[in-house]
Amino acid sequence: MTTAIAYTSGKPHIGNTYEVVLADAIARYRRQEGYDVFFMTGTDEHGQKIENKAAEAGISPKEFVDQTAGEVRRIWDLMNTSYDKFMRTTDEDHEKQVQKIFRKLFDQGDIYKGAYEGWYCTPCESFWTESQLVDGKCPDCGRPVTKASEEAYFFKMSKYADRLMKYYDEHPEFIQPVSRKNEMINNFLKPGLQDLCVSRTSFTWGIPVDFDPKHVTYVWLDALTNYITGIGYDADGNSSELFNKNWPADLHLIGKDIIRFHTIYWPIFLMALDIPLPKKVFGHPWLIQADGKMSKSKGNVIYADELVEMFGVDAVRYFLLHEMPYENDGILSWELLVERINSDLANTVGNLVKRTVSMTNKYFGGIVTDTGVTEAVDDDFKAVITGTRDKVEEKMNDLHVADGLTEVINLFKRCNKYIDETEPWVLAKDETKTDRLKTVMYNLTEGINIGAALLKAFMPETSEKILAEINAEEVAYDDLNTFGHYKSGNKVTEDPQILFQRLDLDAVMKEVEKRHPKEEKTAEAEEAADAEPLTHKEAIDIDAFGALEFRVGKIIKCEAVEKSKKLLCSQVQIGNEVKQIVSGIRKFYSPEEMVGKTVMVVCNLKPAKLAGVLSEGMLLCAEDKDGNLALMTPEKAMPSGSEIC
Numbered sequence: 001m002t003t004a005i006a007y008t009s010g011k012p013h014i015g016n017t018y019e020v021v022l023a024d025a026i027a028r029y030r031r032q033e034g035y036d037v038f039f040m041t042g043t044d045e046h047g048q049k050i051e052n053k054a055a056e057a058g059i060s061p062k063e064f065v066d067q068t069a070g071e072v073r074r075i076w077d078l079m080n081t082s083y084d085k086f087m088r089t090t091d092e093d094h095e096k097q098v099q100k101i102f103r104k105l106f107d108q109g110d111i112y113k114g115a116y117e118g119w120y121c122t123p124c125e126s127f128w129t130e131s132q133l134v135d136g137k138c139p140d141c142g143r144p145v146t147k148a149s150e151e152a153y154f155f156k157m158s159k160y161a162d163r164l165m166k167y168y169d170e171h172p173e174f175i176q177p178v179s180r181k182n183e184m185i186n187n188f189l190k191p192g193l194q195d196l197c198v199s200r201t202s203f204t205w206g207i208p209v210d211f212d213p214k215h216v217t218y219v220w221l222d223a224l225t226n227y228i229t230g231i232g233y234d235a236d237g238n239s240s241e242l243f244n245k246n247w248p249a250d251l252h253l254i255g256k257d258i259i260r261f262h263t264i265y266w267p268i269f270l271m272a273l274d275i276p277l278p279k280k281v282f283g284h285p286w287l288i289q290a291d292g293k294m295s296k297s298k299g300n301v302i303y304a305d306e307l308v309e310m311f312g313v314d315a316v317r318y319f320l321l322h323e324m325p326y327e328n329d330g331i332l333s334w335e336l337l338v339e340r341i342n343s344d345l346a347n348t349v350g351n352l353v354k355r356t357v358s359m360t361n362k363y364f365g366g367i368v369t370d371t372g373v374t375e376a377v378d379d380d381f382k383a384v385i386t387g388t389r390d391k392v393e394e395k396m397n398d399l400h401v402a403d404g405l406t407e408v409i410n411l412f413k414r415c416n417k418y419i420d421e422t423e424p425w426v427l428a429k430d431e432t433k434t435d436r437l438k439t440v441m442y443n444l445t446e447g448i449n450i451g452a453a454l455l456k457a458f459m460p461e462t463s464e465k466i467l468a469e470i471n472a473e474e475v476a477y478d479d480l481n482t483f484g485h486y487k488s489g490n491k492v493t494e495d496p497q498i499l500f501q502r503l504d505l506d507a508v509m510k511e512v513e514k515r516h517p518k519e520e521k522t523a524e525a526e527e528a529a530d531a532e533p534l535t536h537k538e539a540i541d542i543d544a545f546g547a548l549e550f551r552v553g554k555i556i557k558c559e560a561v562e563k564s565k566k567l568l569c570s571q572v573q574i575g576n577e578v579k580q581i582v583s584g585i586r587k588f589y590s591p592e593e594m595v596g597k598t599v600m601v602v603c604n605l606k607p608a609k610l611a612g613v614l615s616e617g618m619l620l621c622a623e624d625k626d627g628n629l630a631l632m633t634p635e636k637a638m639p640s641g642s643e644i645c
Helices: 014-033 048-057 061-078 092-107 157-170 178-189 219-224 241-246 256-273 304-311 313-323 334-364 376-397 401-422 431-455 460-470 505-515 523-530 542-546
Strands: 040-044 085-088 111-121 126-128 146-155 252-255 281-284 287-289 330-332 550-560 568-574 577-583 598-602 608-610 613-615 621-623 629-631
Touching: 014 061, 014 252, 014 281, 014 287, 014 304, 014 313, 014 330, 014 376, 014 401, 040 061, 040 219, 048 061, 061 085, 061 304, 092 111, 092 146, 092 219, 092 256, 146 256, 157 178, 157 256, 178 256, 219 256, 252 256, 256 281, 304 313, 304 334, 304 505, 313 330, 313 334, 313 401, 313 460, 330 334, 334 401, 334 431, 334 460, 334 505, 376 401, 376 431, 401 431, 431 460, 568 598, 577 613
Parallel strands: 040 085, 252 281, 287 330
Antiparallel strands: 111 126, 111 146, 550 568, 550 598, 568 577, 608 613, 621 629
């Protein structure tokens, strides 16, 4: 299994770190089940963005990526991730294989030389045609693009489009969640694939095309092939045993923002190379901060090492794994983090272990003994404990990792409930109940014992600490659905530790403010600091402005324009007349949302046809720096037809 390789343009923030922690939990769980797992991660180190960053830093690109790749690996290690290989796209064996792959694809006619003229997004390192732009900006990230023209090599994507669609149909499990597959089909495959630019000449920091050295291999043919070169693929047919054993990959774990590259470009490259496709590509959601997008100017960028310093590795792992849904974005806030640590870790897990060990020491000198004195309440308790493994397994098989972890926490919650049901402190007062109390304490210890084993994949250090507290060996995975593994007569630790300290939110927020001091700025000033410099059109005089007619209108009917993905056609009531207006706002409003809205309209534009549909005016919208549009509406209720002056 693999993660995406981290781009070495800067230090990875906590959202980037989530992916490798998620992958690690899956890898650890599969190893625990008995699978032979090879887990690979690494760094993507070529491209124009890195060349530019290195120049800004006054060092060579190689020096720059060495530093950044080292920082990525440090954080992956800090988070206790158990990868088997950390590969880099500057590794010599990778670069040689990329050159071989490029030549092979060229020789068999899948790559051809041409010239490219289009719109280029530097952050995404992607070329776009005019029709692919959204409001003149990159359709992926919403940032500005620049016109670029250069000689380039292209891959014939359309040659494999039908074959890829057939593969989707025959392998419905290939893309997860299913909604991601629908996006790929509707947004890319059905409209038709454009040939892909696979080389550049406008920068030099990349793998040279060996038979045409003024060209360097474009990022996606370079980066994506890491999944096979990293385990020893050889384009000449001399692949390693590691490759033959581990390919096709069982799982590519990637962020939802790059799923197009992994489920369209990558499988097509593999088809062209006559290599089997990976079995599953999972596009996980994003971790979003509660106060909005991470921004250095806002001072709200959070890094994994900072969180670990404040809360510990396993607390951070727990939050990341527990708070990320299967399909929708997860939310990170300091308040929620503190709440989870206090409620789930300190109260549910930590307090349970300490109470159980402390009571065992108090009542029986730390000796845990099963006397076999059972009561009806034990049956349900044991059923929950022994049934948890299969519940976790079901969730993990479907990659519902957060739900799997929740099942483990539910086991510990059931142990706490068992304490309330059996009331050991009451039993301790009755000498005739001594044997019953011993069994209760044994049952609790065994429940914790099984819970610790199930927690291992998610919180490995905590699992080890729990086992040390009760002085137990880890229960084998195959035995986790049965009760009674803890050795009767064993002795728990004499000095139980606090696994997780309860946190004071006020104290945490003071520390946060110390680490992330807020500048004395108004909200408007903060927004302005993040905004891109304004560009103005040529100045006009008052007469030119006065020639425009602005009025209030009410939308009475709206429908999507069939031949366009962007356009809506609205019937707008303006006084006693109705105008048909076509607007490129389909991405932001559904036809149903539009009906009934009061809007601001430019009424005296000359009629024009957009996608073959007549438009008799323009709806006024505001646009933010990310290209998001919002209709302009009057602050107070105004009758249709009112002039805007």
